[in-house]
Amino acid sequence: MRHTVRKLSATAVAVFYGLWSVVAAHGYAFNEIVPDVRQPAGVSGGSACPIPSHQLVTTNGIAVQWSTVIGTNPKTIFTTNQTPAGALNEIEAVIQQSESVWSGVASTSLAPGTFAPLTRVSTANICGADGLNSICFDQPDMGFTPGVLAFTRVITADAINIQLGNAVSTEVGQILDADIYFNPSDANVTFATPSALSGNPKSYDMESLMIHEFGHLLGFSHSAVWSAIMFPFAAAPGTFSGLRPTTQQPDAPLADDDRAGLRTLYTDLNDTTYIGSIGGRVIPANPLSLPTSPAGVTGIFGAHVVAVDVASGNVIGTLGGWSCAAPGPTQFDGSYVIQHLAVGHSYAVYAEALDGVVTPSTVSTALTTLCRNANTDPGWPSSQACVVPSPDLQFSTRAQPAP
Amino acid sequence: MSFAQRRRVTLVTFLIGVCLSAVVAHATTLTRLQFYQLVQHSSAIGRVRCVRADTRLENREIWTDTVFEVVQRDNGFLPSPIVVRVPGGKFQHLTSHFDGVPEFRPGEEVYLFLAGQPGRQFYIVGWTQGTFRIRKDARTGLETVSQDSAEVPVFDPETRTFTKSGIRNLSMDRFLDRLEKELHRQSL
Numbered sequence: 001m002r003h004t005v006r007k008l009s010a011t012a013v014a015v016f017y018g019l020w021s022v023v024a025a026h027g028y029a030f031n032e033i034v035p036d037v038r039q040p041a042g043v044s045g046g047s048a049c050p051i052p053s054h055q056l057v058t059t060n061g062i063a064v065q066w067s068t069v070i071g072t073n074p075k076t077i078f079t080t081n082q083t084p085a086g087a088l089n090e091i092e093a094v095i096q097q098s099e100s101v102w103s104g105v106a107s108t109s110l111a112p113g114t115f116a117p118l119t120r121v122s123t124a125n126i127c128g129a130d131g132l133n134s135i136c137f138d139q140p141d142m143g144f145t146p147g148v149l150a151f152t153r154v155i156t157a158d159a160i161n162i163q164l165g166n167a168v169s170t171e172v173g174q175i176l177d178a179d180i181y182f183n184p185s186d187a188n189v190t191f192a193t194p195s196a197l198s199g200n201p202k203s204y205d206m207e208s209l210m211i212h213e214f215g216h217l218l219g220f221s222h223s224a225v226w227s228a229i230m231f232p233f234a235a236a237p238g239t240f241s242g243l244r245p246t247t248q249q250p251d252a253p254l255a256d257d258d259r260a261g262l263r264t265l266y267t268d269l270n271d272t273t274y275i276g277s278i279g280g281r282v283i284p285a286n287p288l289s290l291p292t293s294p295a296g297v298t299g300i301f302g303a304h305v306v307a308v309d310v311a312s313g314n315v316i317g318t319l320g321g322w323s324c325a326a327p328g329p330t331q332f333d334g335s336y337v338i339q340h341l342a343v344g345h346s347y348a349v350y351a352e353a354l355d356g357v358v359t360p361s362t363v364s365t366a367l368t369t370l371c372r373n374a375n376t377d378p379g380w381p382s383s384q385a386c387v388v389p390s391p392d393l394q395f396s397t398r399a400q401p402a403p
Numbered sequence: 404m405s406f407a408q409r410r411r412v413t414l415v416t417f418l419i420g421v422c423l424s425a426v427v428a429h430a431t432t433l434t435r436l437q438f439y440q441l442v443q444h445s446s447a448i449g450r451v452r453c454v455r456a457d458t459r460l461e462n463r464e465i466w467t468d469t470v471f472e473v474v475q476r477d478n479g480f481l482p483s484p485i486v487v488r489v490p491g492g493k494f495q496h497l498t499s500h501f502d503g504v505p506e507f508r509p510g511e512e513v514y515l516f517l518a519g520q521p522g523r524q525f526y527i528v529g530w531t532q533g534t535f536r537i538r539k540d541a542r543t544g545l546e547t548v549s550q551d552s553a554e555v556p557v558f559d560p561e562t563r564t565f566t567k568s569g570i571r572n573l574s575m576d577r578f579l580d581r582l583e584k585e586l587h588r589q590s591l
Contacts, residue, residue: 031500053500128463129499143490143501145518146444147436147529153464153490154500162496176497189434209432221502232502234432369498 029221029230030265034372035172036158037327037384043159044172048328048384050370051173053156053219054265057109060116064217066095066135069124071184077137078192078200090193091206092118095135097245098210102218104250105262107271107340110218127179129155131165133217135180144183149234150209152216154178178217182209194244201238208241209234211253219265220258225315228255256314263340271340278307279337282320282351294387299334300351301389307338307347316341320351322370329386330370433552436529438570442585444528445516447479450537453507454484458492465499467492468524469507471515477579478586480521487515488524505534505551512537514548514578535570535578546575 030052035044055062068088070077079087099115127136143151155177157169164176183189192203208229215230223230227242235241242253251259263274282300284290290297301321308315320336341347373385442448451471458467466488473483491501505527507513516533519525527533531551539546550569570578 031498031502033498036496053498129460129465129497130463141490142488142524142526145526145528145530145533146440147433147532149434150432151490151501154502155465156498156500158496158498164497204434212432216502232433234434 029223030219030261031154031156031221032369033156033158033173034328034330034369036372036377037381038377038379039159043161045160047324047326048330048372048386049324049326050330052265053154053173053175054171055114055175055178055218056171057111057114057266059111059113062114062133062217063116063119064095064099064133064135065119065121065126066092067124067126067137067139068120068122069138071138074187074190076182076184076190077206078190078196078203080193080195080199088120090195091137092120094193094207094210097207098214101211101245101251101253102214102262104245105254105259106251107268107274108262108266109268110262110266127153127181129153129164129177131163131167131177133178135182136184137182138184139181140185141181143181144185146186148183149189149204150180150182150213152178152180152213154216154219175217175219180210180213180217182206194240197238197240204234204237205240207244208253212241215258218262220261223255223257223261223317225255225257225317228257229253230258230261256309256312257316260316260338260340267340274340274342276341276343276345277337277339278341278347278349279335280349281334282336283334291389294389296386297332297389299332301332301334305336305338305349305351307341307349310346310348328384330388332386332389433529433532436532438581439585439589441516441528441533442478442582442589445478445518445533446520447481447517447525448477448514448582448586449473449479449481449517450475450477450512450514451485453509453511453513455509456492456507458494460494464490465492465494465497466490467506471507474512477582479517481517482521485517485521486524487517488526489530505531532569537575547572548575548578549573 032050033053034048034050037044037046037048070087070091077087077091079090081087081090095118100112103110103112103114121134125136125139126132127134127139154175155164156173156175157164159172160169162169162176167176169176182191190200190203191206191209192200194205194207197203197205211229220230222232225231229241231241242255243249245252260274263271282305283298284300290299299321305320306315306317316338318336318338321334322330322332323335324330371386371388372380373387374380374382436444450473452474454470454472456467456469458465467490469487469489470484471487473481473485489501489504491499491504493499514535514537516528517525518528529552534551535548536551537546537548549571552569573581
């Protein structure tokens with residue numbers, strides 16, 4: 001395999017602190033939704049700028065039910081307590097712990113009381129597009145193929161007053177339904193609660209998977225930082241991701257990449273600690289290398305930008321290349337921003353463009369859903385329409401320290 | 404900054420950069436499948452060209468059915484055209500999202516490792532793990548193949564090392580040779 005290593009594409013990377021006045025590409029890969037501006041502004045918000053999918057944050061605002069029907073033939077979940085009631089309690093403790101891990105992150109609006117008490121449902125197959133957040137351990141789904149341990153299906157509204165079951169959106173980008181499925185149908189896949197893991201070394205740690213899936217339920221996509229809980233591959237059987245949560249550190253399994261993402265998605269407006277931002281633009285040394293179609297591309301699209309904490313080595317990443325100011329549409333100007341960093345820390349910032357086989361279709365909806373137009377949505381106003389460009393693969397870059 | 408320093412920064416940048424594309428290339432919580440396992444779990448393998456995608460609501464879920472024209476069949480019964488079903492899609496005002504499920508554009512050619520039966524929908528084994536993108540060099544005309552789930556190494560901030568697995572930028576000839584050998588091995 002041959003790889004062409006390009007020179008550092010830090011050209012015109014500006015480093016500064018403070019929040020941006022416009023939405024720019026931000027890291028931690030959220031699911032982005034472009035509001036349906038064909039609807040009245042009172043319904044769509046009037047702007048075609050992408051909005052990250054998110055849950056409504058109110059006291060007891062995120063309700064989750066789980067099916068107590070678990071696979072018994074073959075047995076797919078191992079617990080320390082072998083009694084039926086004890087096993088269910090142990091599983092429920094894992095779910096509660098997973099909620100606590102995310103709500104235990106300091107300086108976010110996702111307070112512990114945001115999650116309503118869990119509801120048990122004794123029937124199977126409760127997962128579906130019904131406006132209820134559900135967890136299923138024994139519901140077969142055509143989405144399961146070999147290699148898929150668990151997944152979360154998230155349904156987001158692109159306008160307000162959209163109804164799904166009994167759920168009605170009051171915000172654009174609101175998640176109306178998120179269901180977590182654990183694979184019940186693969187004879188080679190079993191799960192174990194933390195206390196049962198050591199006795200079942202061939203099982204996957206249910207808590208690690210559950211925390212990861214709750215990240216999706218909250219609106220996260222995936223991270224490529226190895227230590228992040230949102231890394232897409234499970235820890236090996238018999239092991240778990242990161243550290244176990246403790247009273248002193250309830251969010252212990254998470255990495256800084258996860259925490260920064262949560263602070264961005266669920267911002268605490270009173271926070272005074274994690275208010276640093278690093279942002280700028282990545283542009284090619286040769287402007288003529290930018291694509292001519294679609295029109296209006298003025299920076300590198302799809303650049304990978306990461307901030308590495310110089311002291312700790314912790315990494316927080318982003319996929320950059322765009323910005324958007326109301327009423328939109330998205331501008332492909334090479335912008336990026338990494339938000340909610342701890343102030344007073346030094347970060348090294350690096351950037352690299354997508355360099356080969358990667359195309360918009362492979363780089364998640366974080367990029368492919370940034371635009372809507374008359375082709376994708378009949379009747380879409382041209383003034384707020386855009387087309388997501390292909391990443392520019394043919395440019396060369398050079399290093400240039402920030403001013 | 405000296406030349407050596409610039410080179411070092413360049414390399415680190417590149418590695419960190421490419422690691423990040425893994426952010427977007429993987430599906431949801433997965434277990435790694437080796438190449439022989441992909442072959443083992445597949446009822447059909449072939450090179451296909453995306454024709455169109457339709458989204459539908461069925462059994463309380465939103466699905467995307469992608470129609471592919473079969474360009475080359477390497478294993479199993481694969482009558483063209485085929486329909487490959489993946490979960491998720493956009494339906495009216497609702498977007499159903501499964502993180503990392505592969506998406507395809509009309510005209511795009513890929514190698515897919517499929518499970519399912521002809522006449523019904525196929526499924527991609529391991530989602531992104533069973534999806535191999537084909538890229539043609541505009542200058543040389545040579546084709547390379549990369550697995551969606553293995554395009555790049557991943558950065559480990561604790562050890563500051565990089566790892567990678569899977570198939571990336573493999574020439575088409577070598578990919579087909581490897582596939583043929585594995586199919587032959589499993590047929591014995």
